[in-house]
Amino acid sequence: MTPERLGLLWGITVFAGAGARLLAALSNLPGVVLLLLSGLLIGRSGLGLVEPLDLGQGLQTIVGLLVSLVLFDGGLNLRLPGDTIKATVLRISVLRIFISLGAGILAAHWLAGLSWSLAAVFSAIVLATGPTVVTPIVKQIRLAHPLGDVLEAEGLVLEPIGAVLALLLLELALGNLHGWRELAQGLLARLGGGVLIGVAVGWLLSEGLRRLNSSQAVGLRLQLTLGVLFLMFGIAEWLLPESGLPASVAAGVVVGRRTSEEAGKLDELIRELASLAITMLFPLLAADVSWAELSPLGWGGVSCVLVLMLVVRPVAVSVATVGLPLVWRQRLFLAWLAPRGIVTAAVASLFAIRLEQAGILGAGRLQGLVFLTILMTVGIQGLTAQPLARVLGLIATSQELDSTSDSSLETSTQPLPIVSEPGQ
Numbered sequence: 001m002t003p004e005r006l007g008l009l010w011g012i013t014v015f016a017g018a019g020a021r022l023l024a025a026l027s028n029l030p031g032v033v034l035l036l037l038s039g040l041l042i043g044r045s046g047l048g049l050v051e052p053l054d055l056g057q058g059l060q061t062i063v064g065l066l067v068s069l070v071l072f073d074g075g076l077n078l079r080l081p082g083d084t085i086k087a088t089v090l091r092i093s094v095l096r097i098f099i100s101l102g103a104g105i106l107a108a109h110w111l112a113g114l115s116w117s118l119a120a121v122f123s124a125i126v127l128a129t130g131p132t133v134v135t136p137i138v139k140q141i142r143l144a145h146p147l148g149d150v151l152e153a154e155g156l157v158l159e160p161i162g163a164v165l166a167l168l169l170l171e172l173a174l175g176n177l178h179g180w181r182e183l184a185q186g187l188l189a190r191l192g193g194g195v196l197i198g199v200a201v202g203w204l205l206s207e208g209l210r211r212l213n214s215s216q217a218v219g220l221r222l223q224l225t226l227g228v229l230f231l232m233f234g235i236a237e238w239l240l241p242e243s244g245l246p247a248s249v250a251a252g253v254v255v256g257r258r259t260s261e262e263a264g265k266l267d268e269l270i271r272e273l274a275s276l277a278i279t280m281l282f283p284l285l286a287a288d289v290s291w292a293e294l295s296p297l298g299w300g301g302v303s304c305v306l307v308l309m310l311v312v313r314p315v316a317v318s319v320a321t322v323g324l325p326l327v328w329r330q331r332l333f334l335a336w337l338a339p340r341g342i343v344t345a346a347v348a349s350l351f352a353i354r355l356e357q358a359g360i361l362g363a364g365r366l367q368g369l370v371f372l373t374i375l376m377t378v379g380i381q382g383l384t385a386q387p388l389a390r391v392l393g394l395i396a397t398s399q400e401l402d403s404t405s406d407s408s409l410e411t412s413t414q415p416l417p418i419v420s421e422p423g424q
Helices: 003-027 031-042 058-076 083-110 116-125 131-141 147-174 180-211 218-239 244-258 261-286 291-320 328-336 342-357 363-392 398-407
Strands: none
Touching: 003 031, 003 261, 031 131, 031 261, 031 363, 058 131, 058 147, 058 218, 058 244, 058 261, 058 342, 083 116, 083 147, 083 291, 116 147, 116 342, 116 363, 131 147, 131 342, 131 363, 147 180, 147 244, 147 328, 147 342, 180 218, 180 244, 218 244, 218 261, 261 342, 291 328, 291 363, 328 363, 342 363
8 A cells, every 4th residue: 555545544534533523522422333334434335435454464553552542541540439339340340251251152153143163252352341432421421420430440341351352262263272271371361461561560650750740741741651551562462462451451540540630631631542542443443344244144143232232231230230239220221331342343353354364254244243233232322321311310410420520539448339219
């Protein structure tokens, strides 16, 4: 590809994403749905203006770096005050790994027609909800605290786990791993190694940021943060493939808890950069999906996604929240809202390329089913989240939003009540 053509590709992609963002702001529609539709419009399914595969090996590098920025931003702003909230997140995350993974494999094989190996890869890819999708929805509907914290944290915990597990299942399908013992060892090594790298780098970065004078430009802090983040991601991926994702989350959590209030402007800049990364990534990745990959799925693919939404998620949440002080309204909303996001799309696109290169049948079908899952979950749940929250009495008042904003600046470990019947 010529440099001129490459520049045009990026120009069209960013313009399409910005246009989708503008339309979302004017229409109050879920932005991620419009971003995906803009990608379908400019890509293989529509006008054919953008072909992501023209980026070659650079596609994987660009996607990886931008995703690391998105996850770092999520970890940076993660706040889980109170033991009840932490217990809720932990139980939902752990139990969903087993319940959702197993049920997803069965649904993808029996309903969508994927082979057992590809069904396992699919189930791992869509295991996690997308914090980059959940956060805008939570803010848009003004969801009462602390349900929003639980939903965002669930995605941040499961996103790296799902990506690493999907990679190892892919390696198993390709014959590069031999047996489940190697898979378990690889999962623990990548997750544990990534977290250790992230914690160490996050501590060093926070120490460096603390030692900078408050009079020094925030731009210097931003440049230092991005430089360290991208270097850490590159080293982690070089040592242990896919360990860069848990490393990014862990580094963000450490920096977010250790930096002073002076880092507020830095947080805002990183949040804007993460938003820009999403604006670029969603259209770019969606442009690689063709109707030829979506249409063969038919009602089987739709049924598979509906089972994930209406059966698997509610069952997993119901089991995970047994014994926790949650009222039925909160359980119902947690069971309903589970949109998939940017990491899901990125992993699916990169894995489809590897499967096609290896000559594995069904790569396009796998990618199509993943994007169908994203479109249906974000579209249906994004449009119904606010009406459902209003009916259930889970919309926060202005006073509650102000108190939540003030408390977000603190890192108190005192438990916050997660139970509040509407009207009390």
